[in-house]
Amino acid sequence: MSGTGSSPSSRRNSFNSLSRDLELPSEQGCLSIIVLGASGDLAKKKTFPALYHLFDQGFLQSGEVHIFGYARSNLSDDGLRERIRGYLKGAPEDLSEFLQLIKYVSGSYDNGEGFEKLNKEISKYEESNQSGSYRRLFYLALPPSVYPSVCRMIRTYCMNPCKYGIDIIGLFAASHPGWTRVIVEKPFGKDLDSAEELSAQLGELFEEHQLYRIDHYLGKELVQNLLVLRFANRLFLPLWNRDNIDNIQIVFREDFGTEGRGGYFDQYGIIRDIIQNHLLQVFCLVAMEKPVSLKPEHIRDEKVKVLQSVNPIKCEEVVLGQYDGYKDDPTVPDDSNTPTFASVVLRVHNERWEGVPFILKAGKALNSRKAEVRVQFKDVPGDIFKCKKQGRNEFVIRLQPSEAMYMKLTVKKPGLEMATEQSELDLSYGMRYQNVKIPEAYERLILDTIRGDQQHFVRRDELKAAWQIFTPLLHDIDAGKLKAVPYQPGSRGPKEADELSSKVGYVQTHGYVWIPPTLA
Numbered sequence: 001m002s003g004t005g006s007s008p009s010s011r012r013n014s015f016n017s018l019s020r021d022l023e024l025p026s027e028q029g030c031l032s033i034i035v036l037g038a039s040g041d042l043a044k045k046k047t048f049p050a051l052y053h054l055f056d057q058g059f060l061q062s063g064e065v066h067i068f069g070y071a072r073s074n075l076s077d078d079g080l081r082e083r084i085r086g087y088l089k090g091a092p093e094d095l096s097e098f099l100q101l102i103k104y105v106s107g108s109y110d111n112g113e114g115f116e117k118l119n120k121e122i123s124k125y126e127e128s129n130q131s132g133s134y135r136r137l138f139y140l141a142l143p144p145s146v147y148p149s150v151c152r153m154i155r156t157y158c159m160n161p162c163k164y165g166i167d168i169i170g171l172f173a174a175s176h177p178g179w180t181r182v183i184v185e186k187p188f189g190k191d192l193d194s195a196e197e198l199s200a201q202l203g204e205l206f207e208e209h210q211l212y213r214i215d216h217y218l219g220k221e222l223v224q225n226l227l228v229l230r231f232a233n234r235l236f237l238p239l240w241n242r243d244n245i246d247n248i249q250i251v252f253r254e255d256f257g258t259e260g261r262g263g264y265f266d267q268y269g270i271i272r273d274i275i276q277n278h279l280l281q282v283f284c285l286v287a288m289e290k291p292v293s294l295k296p297e298h299i300r301d302e303k304v305k306v307l308q309s310v311n312p313i314k315c316e317e318v319v320l321g322q323y324d325g326y327k328d329d330p331t332v333p334d335d336s337n338t339p340t341f342a343s344v345v346l347r348v349h350n351e352r353w354e355g356v357p358f359i360l361k362a363g364k365a366l367n368s369r370k371a372e373v374r375v376q377f378k379d380v381p382g383d384i385f386k387c388k389k390q391g392r393n394e395f396v397i398r399l400q401p402s403e404a405m406y407m408k409l410t411v412k413k414p415g416l417e418m419a420t421e422q423s424e425l426d427l428s429y430g431m432r433y434q435n436v437k438i439p440e441a442y443e444r445l446i447l448d449t450i451r452g453d454q455q456h457f458v459r460r461d462e463l464k465a466a467w468q469i470f471t472p473l474l475h476d477i478d479a480g481k482l483k484a485v486p487y488q489p490g491s492r493g494p495k496e497a498d499e500l501s502s503k504v505g506y507v508q509t510h511g512y513v514w515i516p517p518t519l520a
């Protein structure tokens, strides 16, 4: 196997030590991973490649795991394997070994016949494995409209057959023989009511500890680093508050449009697609208080608290945009007001953040592709160097691409004169961690699910609090009360967004650009 160089058994040991720390069960035995919607886009681009990477690194073992693809399409085992082969990168013999683990079952999403067949196939494999421990992981790579019926089918026909298969959160009996877990993809609803309805439907079928609501931003390396950065560094503890920080931006930019996904996108828009979930999760990690411990429930409790402290969004602190040409897509209505760009200011009503604007900005078809958190500090009081002209200190966490953290500083310009200039302290991952392969978000999150670690998944009350923040704004947009202004594809987005950022306090540093360092 190519992988990262460490052996499967050492990987397993590192899992055991982590699970001890988090009091997770060290589970082994027969594992069935079932990808529902296996014929689709997400499955081939993300889910199967993530499973392959886990296999390649020894986290999934041939003798222990079997993978089932399920969908309505008429495919053979080999048909599915060929469909995904092109998306997997690895040595041909490793690929073949992995692909042989995959079996395809065809059936519909709303009647028992297909799921009975699926259960029979899984059971056949479990019986042949004879480990006595049965773990079933269902990955719903499907449109959310079918989640309720699919979950009902799983509940009725496909549960882990173990007599003692109920795990109580935080408590796992030593004789625990397995589990059934379900990963669901976003979008989890379209507003508060629909999300709550979906949650209630799934909640009737599965316990919260069995449901893993995935937000792939929580699997990104630099997003996972946020808590470490904030709470393991003395340097940041006294600075991370309204006394020192002027404003925080959380930005997502893509340099391509909706490209073939216009029909889907038009029903959601950029706020539901990116801001209400991905950027809001990042916001939580930036703004929340220190959790009691790293236990998933402690972390998620703090996330809920900070979400509940967000004030209602003011319309005058929102800018919406739509790029010219978006409506050329035949699946997008000619009169669409769906935003492909939005800048929204969140204000947190608590002791740490009162008065500090959090500017959440996301856009498609812009001039660059990147995601970052930009923490801008206040001006230096009594500045004897006139530093204000040079720009404020900023701490930037570049989530992607070119993962990095850098601190913009004012320094003496080298030379005989006493002059200042902007420079940076720079931790660029490509330079510092040259031989480390940063895992894909999906890879990490699927592994977390197998380990039973819900830390990086969205809890039901967290989802509710997130929708509570955005639903009034979304309803106003849907009702046409807020209009999206046009912007040029390939631009920075509407100029009104930059004006809003300045209005709430962001000061742009002119003439300074951070260039990701490269290896010579």
Ligand SMILES: NC(=O)C1=CN([C@@H]2O[C@H](COP(=O)(O)OP(=O)(O)OC[C@H]3O[C@@H](n4cnc5c(N)ncnc54)[C@H](OP(=O)(O)O)[C@@H]3O)[C@@H](O)[C@H]2O)C=CC1
Pocket (backbone or CB within 6 Å): 037, 038, 039, 040, 041, 042, 043, 045, 071, 072, 073, 074, 109, 140, 141, 142, 143, 144, 145, 146, 185, 186, 187
């Ligand atoms: N694609 C991506 O990059 C991302 C996707 N997601 C989410 O992941 C989930 C799956 O996305 P994606 O793979 O793109 O979706 P697809 O549209 O490709 O659907 C996946 C599979 O579901 C079945 N399907 C499609 N439409 C319907 C329908 N109306 N009723 C029943 N079955 C249907 C099809 O399989 P068959 O006909 O063979 O049964 C299809 O192959 C969605 O919730 C999406 O929002 C999230 C982030 C990124």
Ligand SMILES: O=C1O[C@H](COP(=O)(O)O)[C@@H](O)[C@H](O)[C@H]1O
Pocket (backbone or CB within 6 Å): 216, 254, 273, 274, 371
């Ligand atoms: O969930 C989504 O995310 C992608 C962007 O993901 P990234 O990991 O490449 O940043 C976005 O393109 C898509 O519209 C959205 O549904």
